Amino acid sequence: MTALEPAPAEELTRLRAENAALRARVQHRDDELEVATRMLQARAQTMTSVIDAVTEQSIIGTDVDGVVRVWNPGAERMLGLPRADVVRARSITEFHLPEELAEAGGGLAALVGTAQEQGSDVRDWTYVAADGTELTVSVAVTPRTDDRGVHAGWNFVGTDMTEARATERMKDQFVSLVSHELRTPLTSILGYLELLLDDPGLTDEQRQYLGTVERNAQRLLRLVGDLLFTAQVDAGRFSLQPEDVDLAAVVRAAEETVRVVAGATGVEVSVDVPDGGLLVHGDAVRLGQACDNLVANAVKFTPAGGRVTLALQAAWRTPDGGVEAPQDGAVPVARLSVSDTGIGIPAGEQSQLFARFFRASTARRHAVPGVGLGLAITRAIAAAHDGTLEVSSVEGRGTTFTLTLPR
Template identity: 80%
Template sequence: MTTARVPAAVRRPRLVHRLLAGVAPRAAEIGRLRQENAALLAQVRTRADELDLATRMLAARAQTMTSVIDAVTEQSIIGTDRDGVIRVWNPGAERMLGLPRPEVVRKRSIVEFHLAEELEAEAAACGAAPGLGVLVHAAQEHGSDVRDWTYVAADGQERTVSVAVTPRTDDRGVHAGWNFVGTDMTEVRATERMKDQFVSLISHELRTPLTSILGYLELVLDEDGEPLTDEQRSYLATVERNADRLLRLVGDLLFTAQVDAGRFTLDPRDVDLADVVRAAEESARVTAAGAGVDLVVDLPDGGVVVPGDAVRLGQACDNLVSNAVKFTPSGGRVTLSLRSGWATADGAVSAEPRPGAAPVAQLAVSDTGMGIPTGEQGELFTRFFRSSTARRHAVPGVGLGLAITKAITTAHGGTLGLTSAEGRGTTFTLTLPRTVA
């Protein structure tokens, strides 16, 4: 059996047809790949442009931050890694600690510039790890910390520095180290110590002779053997009144010095605030009557017991009442109001208990006097501050009473609020934790 042969002229068109049939899809595939390649090249160029822009922006931001840090010359700015090795050292640090940047960065630890004895004492007190752990343990717990530390400069000079410590993160938000911003407080703290020492010294020196004067005045006034004339008794009563005033002022100065030095202590026990208010009203009654001021007391039927120091709470209440009487013109009124209540976390106080509310006592001392300008109310509890209304109306005082009252209130875990409008009177509200039977 023989096979017929296909002529060559017939075979060639078929072969060409098959070749062309295979080339067409590949040409389409090549075209598609070229398009994808062009798209990828365009994306690469775009990403490259974005990366270049981001790099330039980061460089500009870094340059801006560096220029800002370098512009700070009055405060030291020191940045460290997680181990305390210094990475940032601004001109303020150079000036404060006496070393140029190249001698410190990546070569020294922040711990080396602290007083070793102070770090050891703090480590023992707080139980933190020695070295860097002592400096940053509070910032680790609370997110930041500000306190006085002793810096030791290159020449051995010690400086009292208020240091703000905050954690530092990298661009991914990962903890990368710590920032230490220091303000030299050496002269300020020295001045404060001298001032406190002066106040304490003068107060002690004045208290002794004043006590003696008052003692002898009491003997003279109570002498039965040789009765005094009415005129003599009047003169001596004036002397006694002013000596008492001076003695109270000395006591106030001593108290403020104790508060500043952290030596203010309490003798806590259960205290009925109603008794404290009655005593304050009795003390101010004569002065109020002489000034033509009506004194009104509004007390609940039962007692209002708080944990605290009866003497200090009495001092706070006396200050509020005497201030109210002094700032109220003749014909006005001062009201002492005591209530029990319940305070929520946001500070709101209601008469009825609420879920999560704490029992409190509220003492409000209101007057119809000259009031306090709004712009001055924030400074009213500052030592020696006197409002413009007090100066304008020549109201006597040195500006210690409210500062003392605020310190006493804070020491008892309470708050002291103020509502006032010039020409329309003032209300001070003292809120204290209350004992519930």
């Protein structure tokens, strides 16, 4: 044994120390693994408890092929099958109408295609329960990942909307029926009023009274028309008669329509349109209705001494929705801005403006008349023309609506 070689006793002591240290590290890792395992089990148990606590919505989880892996009590209640009969045995597509899936492209891809592209999707589907009952269900679809973040399938959270959708259909049918029934007598009333007003023997007082009756009958007729229009939009029966339309002429006509009312209320209306006009392809009647709604609203919500500005110009829209100068990939559009210096709309309410029958709190506070259908109708007309309607407003300082249409 040379002087450089460790003594056997020293080597044995060193090895024992290393072994003890190694065993301590292994034990530490075992403890960490046990803690992590318990945490994962607790997390999984919590998630399962939460899912099982949901009884009003169906929560269905699938693997990447659509085979059911999660089936909560809400799904049992909605579709009439116990978990044991479904998990790992049935596909999510088996609970859908085959013809509905076929119309959307067929198979699992019809259900998850949009969520795969955009990260999520919410739409109505028809679920078929075990007893054959068909349910209208609003289904939210999202991707499902495993503990490593790898795509593992899909989550389908469904809310039974059968009664709600049936109520909506009944309401729309009622509105349509009542509107039709009201239109006939109103048309007759207006016809006879016109005959009476043509009588040269009327006194000024009688003519004034009949004029008031006619104005209110016309107002009722417009309201009936608006109700009918919204019912047609909801029922998918809203059609267009497209042709080349000079939008500049439509805007001038809208200004002429409100000129008398604006003058009587002390509101100045200015128009800025291209001298040579600006053509778009669309339904002239519906585009006129949209412009009339925007201009009439602007005048109605602007106090005396205020100003309404109608500005029409040629512009371009990029794929991201922005309106820019001409460039590659930009689409030519017509942009109409209707700006006022009126009472404005609270920021928190602007997202609700286009809902039927919604009225801003500023309109209610200032007792501005209306039923809340004009903007819903105008946006529907814009959408039907592949256009957009946007709003920008500051309470107390005014509002700008921007209608953008392809040209």
